[in-house]
Amino acid sequence: MNSQDQRIQAHNNWPKREEFKAERAFRDRLASKGGDAPFKPISLGKDTDKTYHVCIGHFLDALEALPNRPDQFFDHCFRVIDESARPLFNKQGIKGIVQGLAGKLLSASNDDWQAIVDELGAHIPLMTCRYLAKRMLQVHGSTNDLEKQLSGRVEKCLTKKTYDAFAAKFGTDPANSCIERAASFLKLYLSGKPASKSRGSAYKLLDLHDPKNVPSYQQRIEFLLSVLLFTMRNERAHGGVLSAFRTSKGTLERYESYYFSMLCTYVFAAGILSLRGFGGVSSALIRKCATDNILLQKKFFA
Template identity: 25%
Template sequence: MSYSKKRIEYNNKWPDNVITFSGQQDFYKLLEEKKVENIFKPIILPNIEDEQFQRLLSFKIDIYEQLPYRPDIAFDLAWRTFEAYSSYFATRWNIVGMWKILNKVSEDILINQINKNLSLSEALKNLLNSVPLQATEFLVRRLFETTSLSLKPQKAQIIDRFKDSLGQDFFDCFKAKYGELNSENQRKAGMLLQIIISGKKISLEGKTFQFDTLQILKLIINGLLYTYRNERFHGDSFSPFKSSKTKIKTYAHSYFCLISTYFFIAQLIYKHFESEIDLNDMIKSLNDNTDRFNLVFKNQLKK
């Protein structure tokens, strides 16, 4: 049966007979094989009565009801929480525009906390070393593809955010090397971004580049995550798990976006309530999320 017919059948038979698509079945089997009930688990929180925090927490706990099977929707809810929490801190800044606010969060909060604590810095490295190729190839496609008319209004913004993260010079070299998009270029460009995100030095078009942690944070947040959020918000793609293209690596992409966003949410919670949060416990929890992610998806990171 074609997937178009299967989606119609799903609609017509729900809720009496819920159909499971083949990609979903493969993921359920993988969780059973790895003996993992949930890849994602939240950090432990003390009893905080602050009204603003409780409002944001109400968004955050909605994440859990989508797991383990819908990490894409869980990501949507996590991103909503991250934006709302970032906007709370932005009330003290004279900045307009969400991606500018997120830049300021990276510059004034995230990088400072990471630089002050070696264990937190190592936890971030652990996360960044786990970025799947599916995720970096996604960003490459959105930078250079020309076929999707619905994405054209967003493309200029994606390029602007990418340049803001890694600079005009790198973008020019990156485009010169990989801008003529085909499957081989897309894969090679995605692999290069994986290397960059891991913090290693690279050579491209006769030039050498190495990016610092702040630049990589901006690339992850305003490049990868923000682009994924916008595409989902504007309905520019199929549901990732109701498609013939659904693979285990599709889940890896969504889960990486989820645990990355949650990593940054946790830093904002700690910034807000530093005296009440045990940083070591928080770091352990974030590392555990990354470790479970790698346990389940280790064979998908280069696919």
């Protein structure tokens, strides 16, 4: 049975649950790992602030979605970002939050947040980079209002000239090999490490062997927040994408990608709680959370 027919059958047979291919694979992996999800939350302290408890409520809803729905965990954590960061970004809205949070986090605790973004950047799944590459190439030069919003955020992170070079180099051929090469570039870019050697490319702005082209910590955090996570949030909120694990393309790799993205949203949500002084949440605690959970994910999805 194809996935289209299976989705219709699953709807019509409710409340009987229909298990899809990716869900089966994840269930098997979960069983082989003793049933434990590859995630461990930080320990939150007591606080009487109303906003703090609204955020904890979202975290509880997020945790109830695990282990099977990391995409729903992601949604709840983004609500924490939206709710808790508003006083830090007066009247700037969610776009201002995702574009400005990097500076505030690094100013508050530079060493810890540099370590956190190094950890996240070093372990971003290649599938997540493929998603980024595909979206970035799709919207470059678009006149569609929604797509222009994404391309504008990419330009702010990369600069317009670098984004134009990215599209020129990787967007000339829609073949999968082109997306793979673009994804590999983004994986290296987000690692923050220079390339081992120059490839003599005609696109000098994309030569990561040149230290001038290696992104700063602020650029990398903003890229994760504004380009990756905010794009995922918008697509899910607007309802224009298929259910993450109930498609013919659903795989364990997709679960890994969503577990990574949900960890990123959780880490940045916790970062805002630390900026607000809520519940004794510290950058050191968040740093340990990021390190521990990356290790859990590596062991689980290896």
